[in-house]
Amino acid sequence: MEQLTGFDASFLYSETPTLHMHTMKVAVLDLSNLTGGYSFERVREALEQRLHLLPPFRRRLIEIPGGFSHPVWIEDPDFDLDRHLRRVRVAEPGGPRELAAEVSKVASTPLDRGRPLWEITVVEGLAGGNLGVVAKIHHAVADGAAAVWLLMNAMTTRPEPPPSPAQPWSPEPVPTRRRLLRLALVAAVRNLLLFPFAIYRGIRGQLAVRKRRRAGLAQPSLAFKTPITNFNTALTPNRIFAMASVRLSAMKEVGKFLDCSVNDVFLEICAGAIRRYLGERGELPPLPLVACIPVGTDQSTVPRLWGNRVASIYTALFLEIEDPIRRLLATRDVTEASKKDLLARGLKLQETWSQFAPPRPFSWVSNLISRFHLANHMRPPINLVTSNVRGPSEPLEVLGARLVSLHSVGPILEGIGLNITAWSYLDTVHFGLLACPENVPDLWALAGHIPEAMDELLRTVRSERASCGPRPPELPEIGAAPDPPNPQ
Numbered sequence: 001m002e003q004l005t006g007f008d009a010s011f012l013y014s015e016t017p018t019l020h021m022h023t024m025k026v027a028v029l030d031l032s033n034l035t036g037g038y039s040f041e042r043v044r045e046a047l048e049q050r051l052h053l054l055p056p057f058r059r060r061l062i063e064i065p066g067g068f069s070h071p072v073w074i075e076d077p078d079f080d081l082d083r084h085l086r087r088v089r090v091a092e093p094g095g096p097r098e099l100a101a102e103v104s105k106v107a108s109t110p111l112d113r114g115r116p117l118w119e120i121t122v123v124e125g126l127a128g129g130n131l132g133v134v135a136k137i138h139h140a141v142a143d144g145a146a147a148v149w150l151l152m153n154a155m156t157t158r159p160e161p162p163p164s165p166a167q168p169w170s171p172e173p174v175p176t177r178r179r180l181l182r183l184a185l186v187a188a189v190r191n192l193l194l195f196p197f198a199i200y201r202g203i204r205g206q207l208a209v210r211k212r213r214r215a216g217l218a219q220p221s222l223a224f225k226t227p228i229t230n231f232n233t234a235l236t237p238n239r240i241f242a243m244a245s246v247r248l249s250a251m252k253e254v255g256k257f258l259d260c261s262v263n264d265v266f267l268e269i270c271a272g273a274i275r276r277y278l279g280e281r282g283e284l285p286p287l288p289l290v291a292c293i294p295v296g297t298d299q300s301t302v303p304r305l306w307g308n309r310v311a312s313i314y315t316a317l318f319l320e321i322e323d324p325i326r327r328l329l330a331t332r333d334v335t336e337a338s339k340k341d342l343l344a345r346g347l348k349l350q351e352t353w354s355q356f357a358p359p360r361p362f363s364w365v366s367n368l369i370s371r372f373h374l375a376n377h378m379r380p381p382i383n384l385v386t387s388n389v390r391g392p393s394e395p396l397e398v399l400g401a402r403l404v405s406l407h408s409v410g411p412i413l414e415g416i417g418l419n420i421t422a423w424s425y426l427d428t429v430h431f432g433l434l435a436c437p438e439n440v441p442d443l444w445a446l447a448g449h450i451p452e453a454m455d456e457l458l459r460t461v462r463s464e465r466a467s468c469g470p471r472p473p474e475l476p477e478i479g480a481a482p483d484p485p486n487p488q
Helices: 006-013 040-049 096-107 144-154 177-214 248-258 262-280 324-345 349-354 359-371 443-468
Strands: 022-030 059-062 072-075 085-089 118-124 131-138 240-247 289-296 310-317 384-389 401-409 419-425 428-435
Touching: 006 349, 006 359, 022 096, 022 144, 022 240, 022 428, 040 085, 040 118, 096 118, 096 131, 096 240, 144 289, 144 384, 144 401, 177 324, 177 349, 240 248, 240 401, 240 443, 248 262, 248 324, 248 428, 248 443, 262 289, 262 310, 262 324, 262 384, 262 443, 289 324, 310 324, 310 349, 324 443, 401 419, 428 443
Parallel strands: 085 118, 289 384, 384 419, 401 428
Antiparallel strands: 022 131, 022 401, 059 072, 118 131, 240 428, 289 310, 419 428
């Protein structure tokens, strides 16, 4: 039995009938070289053989009576793999849009908290004889970094059977009410002792940011200084998923020329695509959009298979700037300042304070906002969530079927109804987009602008390089700044 951290549990408390806190992983497998042919039973068998390498997949939640403390994980004594596997057949012709339609259906349904918080849908009938695998995992289970390691354990880089478990899996009995209340009491005492330390860290972090602000180095506050777009409204239970892809080598080429990170280029691609999308609708806002970026706080090199170790920073997407290079550099400067503010406050300050979040009031507020559509009557703190995860750099396969593509997307929030997530795989960066179809029925139009935005940026950079040499002379040198770990 293991109690959730306050940060992991916060993803449970945020969930409402319209706000689903699961993440989606969409893999396409090439079956052409699969020895022995495909069958759903073979997929099930392969997953069953790897369950010991996916420890969160057999853990389920147990709530503390009265909601006096955060829930606990136990090894589910009623675990049944068949409850977590589904199969569907995609509509013809089985292309990306037909696959995305199935993903949209999966994304629209919350996970059953009476079981381990994941499910896999096998999508048969894709074009070219390919197979789709859609994994839905609750955010309380794993963040992007942990999900990468889970994926690596679920698949393999070479055709060999998975290693045997070190010891047989052992389910746990459901803890008694007395034991759970005793655990809640111990947790309350521990939090009481830690509370002064959390206050000290918070004050120290705030003073550090004020010092930076007085020196003119801090990022200006962006929260609630947002325009309102068609995706900044109250959510519905329904979801629409779309996807696009660009070359990682092209993003690196831009980053090398402009002395910026791949994540900076990712943000500019998002900005360029949204600018085109809103411009076509005649809704280009006069203010920059504000984007939330999760960044990893786990500085350990040991692979982590569950839990969340992230903090949030905020940046501005300057849609009002026409030139993509200037747009990128403006966003980069805000992002760098936001990173430094986060370092000044403390990478794990958000995780620390989440430990003290009271479960019942947290859930009550979330449901109140959802039930009365309050997001339609207030300015959103941010406009969208963006996430860029460095995925596998080696070819992966399962059962001898090669992984062709891998898309991912995280949840959307009340008033923040657009999520754009990018996962790299080999030399491709795969974008996943999620929204509500009632608010953004033409999400595929936005997805279609992603490769266009990449092409525009690359053409502009190559033109600038050809006319100005290796570096445009008017661009200032960019000093190296201490960064948090790679965005997750």
